Amino acid sequence: MTSVAWEGSSSSNVRLRRLRLSDRPRIRRWMSDPAVIRFTVLVPGPEYGPVEPYDDAAADRYLDLLVRDPDRRTFAIEVAGVHVGNIGLKNHDWENGAAECFVEIGELSVRRQGVGSAAMRALLEIAFQGLRLTRVRLGVFEFNVAAIQLYRKLGFVDDGVYGSHWADGRFWVVNAMAVEAAGWTTQT
């Protein structure tokens, strides 16, 4: 496995640092917020029930996964030193130089200020320049217009269907999007 520095990735006043178990209070707060959970939690079928905000125990399990899963690199997104969201890479396919990414800005007050874009640019820099990956893929709900626009601006293109998601009494398509190292743009 390739190693990469965890600390110090930054773009403007947005900085990525390794997520820690001590970040628990914010993770609990964000994952109990329907505005976060609705766009991040994949529920593949009605047998799993509706998308419910996480209780503390579920949020703690999620944090454990983010921090301890050896196949994940999860970063805290900091703005001027304040932890406002999480971002990371998972499901690394080292043989083919690929990985999947995820992002959530938990603090609603800092949304739509360029933080998600800056954090994604920093993550892609880690993926393409640090880890020497050639491709980053993700799954995004078809109703998540904000995220889809953000990804397109960074050079992500449609990459088929990732899966399906049950919410509000129906299935939604989870689209896949991907960006190649060659097609990545630092402009938004």
Ligand SMILES: CC(C)(COP(=O)(O)OP(=O)(O)OC[C@H]1O[C@@H](n2cnc3c(N)ncnc32)[C@H](O)[C@@H]1OP(=O)(O)O)[C@@H](O)C(=O)NCCC(=O)NCCS
């Ligand atoms: C998607 C998300 C990460 C965007 O983060 P952000 O910091 O608000 O995004 P930015 O301010 O960098 O916006 C970049 C671009 O994305 C698009 N965008 C962001 N928020 C938008 C919104 N509410 N409506 C429409 N477009 C939006 C715009 O094109 C925007 O560029 P512009 O402001 O110049 O028009 C954030 O809204 C979020 O965490 N959402 C909930 C979790 C989630 O959806 N995660 C992704 C799962 S695939």
